[in-house]
Amino acid sequence: MDNAGIRIRALLKEKNMTQKQLAKLTGVTESALSHYVKGDRIPSGDALANIACALSTTANYILGKEDVLDFSNVKRILARNKNEMTNQEKAELIDLLFGKD
Template sequence: MNGKRLKALREERGLTQKELAEKLDLTPKAISFYELGLREPSGDALIHMARILGTTTDYLLGNSSNKSPDQKAGGRGVRIPVLGRVVAGIPIDAIEEILDWEEIPREMAATGDFFALQVKGASMEPTLRDGDVVIVKKQPTVDSGDIAIVLVNGNDATIKEIKESPAGITLIGHNVAVFTPHFYSNKEIEELPVRVIGKAVEVRRKL
């Protein structure tokens, strides 16, 4: 994170540390730490920062001298982080957890908050394969039949199809040889807990 650039952009936009912090749902102290180079923002906070300040994440990170989003290659997309794992603290606090970046259309980015997650394992084959990158829209609920990112008992998130019923939800892996459908009662959903943190909206696969 280039703290000097963050401070300069914030002041150009006429924002105090407190005002920027409020827009990001952070504390003024966190903004101060970012500007002093004492702490790195999460990938989610970095993306929000770039949107609010009208710049790119690359510019804030010091990887590009292009301040305007429209000066990026193509100028058509918004970059989102590809995460190797998602835990209870989503968004992940350490920028080092970001594996790569993907670009999504600006029209899509305007509809909500997005991140990307790298698929691990074969439980969702053939729909999703090990190494695929799934574009995820952050949301706490999905419709029955959707593929969701689900956090169970605070452990690493899993990518599964959701089937809802009055008694609870079932997580379904498309490769039944690897993952047997698992049912969670409404009581288990509350007590474990079981939490939906996003909906898979697109898969990207490298040949």
């Protein structure tokens, strides 16, 4: 399994998401996604962008070009996903940022 496959698998587990759910969200076939996760294939640019967006990360992270998301990446991810966040999730994020438990 290549780096992209390992990271996609880890992100799926972290998000408690199945490959089938990710395929549906991204428009990638389940078969193609399975090949990406196994490391048999690398996703095309469009597929990679859709997968990264659905997993709230970056293509660079999935490809192993960056090991940690720096603040500019986090900011971009939050901006991209803010409309999908519930008020509860937004409140939890604010609490996390300001140190509330």
